[in-house]
Amino acid sequence: MTGKNGQLGSELMGIQMSYPGYRFVFLDRKDLDLSTLEGLSGLFEQYQPAFFVNAGAYTAVDKAESDKELAMSVNGIAPGKIAAICKQFGTKLIHVSTDYVFDGNGEYPYLPDHPTSPVNYYGQSKLQGEQAAMEANNASIIIRTAWVYSAYGNNFVKTMLRLMNERPSIGVVSDQFGAPTYARDLAIAIMDIIEKGAGHYGIYHFSNEGKITWWDFAVAIKEIAGLNCQVNPISTADFPTPAKRPAYSVLDKDKLKKDYDVQPRDWKAALKECMGYLERI
Known part of the structure; x- marks a missing residue:
């Protein structure tokens, strides 16, 4: 799998x-530079993988607005x-993508087949990667x-913990809705898919269960950590970034539940586990 040093890897x-x-x-x-993919054939010949998990990506969302060529090479062309x-080696591909392929104007959890319309270049590059992967290999x-x-x-969790320990108060965006994903839960879900043979293909969604804002997320982090920092809700307009963020990105996970019996847990239970682990390291 790619992305060895990333969160999911x-x-x-x-x-x-x-x-x-x-x-x-x-x-x-x-081992494998996704911007060039030099040596890719050699790796497949050496290992003859049954599964390939592409968890590597260009993830600097704001930087992608100006570093378009590299973002597209890694996110859009490599997949x-x-x-x-x-397809050539009979290997089953699991490719990780993002909610940023949607425009964020929805009001109900996005189904995998909902029309896409990215609002930033990172999302655009990831969408192109999805399309390229499915065109090259529909399995x-x-x-x-x-x-x-x-x-x-x-x-976000580690950033909030650092800021809350450094400052008496912080402002966190309260008008963007979504559901967090504990990368360990996603890793387990991927292994569940592999163990079931990865026999169903197409686009799936995974996150932990719930619908919250970034402000809700920050407040929960504060409460679990037992910190005294004041967390103030602010609007997206109060926190401008080079890349626009979708205002709503809750994902519908029913297809994954049906095809692979993957049952995501509540977002707060996952957060508590992660923060407990952080305390021990």
């Missing part, structure tokens, strides 16, 4: 001992090339996820 590395029947091969940028070689599995966090890397 790190979580998959962390749970691999629970799946002794599989041999895992984790790739970082030096199609990976899907094509998976691909694409999992869109949202608001990913974990004990690894940089993410």
Whole structure:
């Protein structure tokens, strides 16, 4: 799998001992540069993988607005090339995508077949990657996820903990709605799909259960950590960023539940587990 050092890759590395029947091969940028894919054929010839999890991506959402060529190479072009070689070798592809393929104007959880319309270049590049993968190999599995966090890397939970320990008060956006994803839960869901043979293809959605704002998320982090920082709700207009964010990105997960019996847990239960782990490391 790609993205060895990312949040999802790190979580998959962390749970691999629970799946002794599989041999895992984790790739970082030096093993496989997704902007060039040099050596991709050699890796497939060497390992003959039954499954390929493409968890690597260009994830700097704001930077993507100006670094378009690299974002498109990694997010938009590479998935199609990976899907094509998976088809050649009879490898089942699981490709990770994002809620940012939607415009955020919805009022109900987005179904996998809902029309896409990205509001930023990162979302545009990820959508092109989805399309390229499915065109090259329609026996691909694409999992869109949202608001990913974990004990690894940089993410909202770790940023909030740092700021709440540094400042008496902070402002957090309260008019964007979604559901967080604990990367460990996503890693387990991917292994559930693999263990069931990955026989259903197409686009799926995964996040933890719930509908909250970033402000709700921050308040829960504060409460679980027992911190005294005041968390003030602010509007998106009060916190301008180079890349626009979707105002609503709750994902409908019924297709994943039906096809693979994956049952996501409540977002707060997942958050408590992650923060408990953070306290121990």
